[in-house]
Amino acid sequence: MKNAVVTGGASGIGAAVAERLRSQGYHVATIDLKPADDGPLAQAADVTDRAQVDAALAGIRESLGPITVLVNAAGVDGFQRFTKIDFAEWSRVIDVNLNGVYHCIQAVLPDMLDAEWGRIVNISSSSAHSGQPFMTHYVAAKSAVNGLTKALALELGPKGITVNAVPPGFVDTPMLRNAEGRKRLGGTVEEHIQRTPVRRVGRPEDIAAACAFLISEDAGYITGQILGVNGGRNT
Ligand code: NAP
Numbered sequence: 001m002k003n004a005v006v007t008g009g010a011s012g013i014g015a016a017v018a019e020r021l022r023s024q025g026y027h028v029a030t031i032d033l034k035p036a037d038d039g040p041l042a043q044a045a046d047v048t049d050r051a052q053v054d055a056a057l058a059g060i061r062e063s064l065g066p067i068t069v070l071v072n073a074a075g076v077d078g079f080q081r082f083t084k085i086d087f088a089e090w091s092r093v094i095d096v097n098l099n100g101v102y103h104c105i106q107a108v109l110p111d112m113l114d115a116e117w118g119r120i121v122n123i124s125s126s127s128a129h130s131g132q133p134f135m136t137h138y139v140a141a142k143s144a145v146n147g148l149t150k151a152l153a154l155e156l157g158p159k160g161i162t163v164n165a166v167p168p169g170f171v172d173t174p175m176l177r178n179a180e181g182r183k184r185l186g187g188t189v190e191e192h193i194q195r196t197p198v199r200r201v202g203r204p205e206d207i208a209a210a211c212a213f214l215i216s217e218d219a220g221y222i223t224g225q226i227l228g229v230n231g232g233r234n235t
Pocket of ligand 1: 124
């Protein structure tokens with residue numbers, strides 16, 4: 001049975017990915033700032049802090065053994081005119097969205113290399129495709145995650161490990177509703193639905209389904225890909 005770790009697994013997309021993988025029989029552990037529950041499979045850690053990530057993974061390995069599936073979903077948004085983004089804010093957004101992915105992959109990778117099999121899925125963002133005003137730090141970080149995905153896929157392909165990215169667009173999670181509440185979306189979710197080709201908001205389960213496919217044995221010949229799940233908003 002395969003052991004999976006999902007970062008950001010206490011909320012939104014990460015929680016849906018964890019649930020989906022559990023329903024398919026994977027053993028799943030989550031890492032998040034605030035854990036989903038009290039057990040050893042829901043670890044509290046900040047993905048920007050390597051010592052915390054290592055400690056969380058040690059706890060998970062103690063319960064499950066080696067980890068061969070990693071989904072990086074932890075993330076934060078940010079909305080600010082470029083000239084107003086001070087370096088602390090710039091660095092915070094880059095740190096969680098990009099450096100967190102670096103830490104988690106590097107910390108899990110030894111298990112995958114030993115197993116000569118692994119699956120890594122990075123949740124980036126459709127904004128890396130389209131650009132997004134007032135989100136230069138976020139878009140820069142998510143674009144870098146797509147780049148990391150492509151480069152690492154080439155490095156790890158010969159080792160039996162695939163690396164792919166799923167950039168979501170407009171998915172109904174606390175992050176999206178929070179942005180709507182702060183009037184950062186450029187309209188309400190309802191208004192955006194009318195501009196979305198499939199005429200609905202994305203569900204976390206839509207992203208989870210794409211991740212589950214990329215993690216499956218059926219997807220073993222797919223690596224270095226950026227699989228948009230966005231209702232046709234970014235084609
Ligand atoms: P969400 O509901 O806010 O979930 C993100 C989770 O990551 C939260 O539980 C959050 O904890 C956690 N997190 C934040 N910083 C962390 C850190 N330093 N260490 C560990 N965990 C941390 O948002 P979501 O919409 O599901 O987002 C999931 C991923 O999808 C993110 O990478 C996001 O950028 C990406 N995405 C989402 C959309 C969308 O439409 N929803 C679109 C494009 C991309 P707290 O709540 O405590 O901060």
